[in-house]
Amino acid sequence: AQSVTQLGSHVSVSEGALVLLRCNYSSSVPPYLFWYVQYPNQGLQLLLKYTTGATLVKGINGFEAEFKKSETSFHLTKPSAHMSDAAEYFCAVSDSTSGGSNYKLTFGKGTLLTVNP
């Protein structure tokens, strides 16, 4: 069974500071990994994904994440936080052997990011 652990249910940073949201996963097969963002009263929006190839993945809004197999991690970073980044962030894993389809996502509990002026 797959699982995702997001360290820190709440992260607070100052505007302009580095954002680091941690995600560790457990999977018995090579995983597909995703980061989603959720703004209040909205659905989830994909920030970035890792499937195969380059382990450093760049996403929207200046976010990026690095897949580290040896550490089973997929941490999300952004060099400089903006007020508009305040939201809840979810890390998710999918089973790559399921016919190549990512139809079932297992999510972490989420990290609420607060950006202080």
Next chain:
Amino acid sequence: KAGVTQTPRYLIKTRGQQVTLSCSPISGHRSVSWYQQTPGQGLQFLFEYFSETQRNKGNFPGRFSGRQFSNSRSEMNVSTLELGDSALYLCASSFGQGVNEQFFGPGTRLTVL
């Protein structure tokens, strides 16, 4: 291109009632997945449909069911509602084959009194 739409956006029901939620995927998408989001359990996978067939199911009781129509629109039904069913129900659509992005709708907020 229109996004994933879910109706209704908000619902209030009482215990014991049943409810049907609707999801219209992005045009051309054949896969629809449903997730339940609660503060305590987070996001949990309910089931996924592709070409009118349920391909996978999460660990939810039989009170939770779904179906998909030939136009890929999907409905989920919850019978004999319990207080613990209060949640945000999210629908996501994708092409359904290969690794592709799931696009989420805004969700239906269900409150069970």
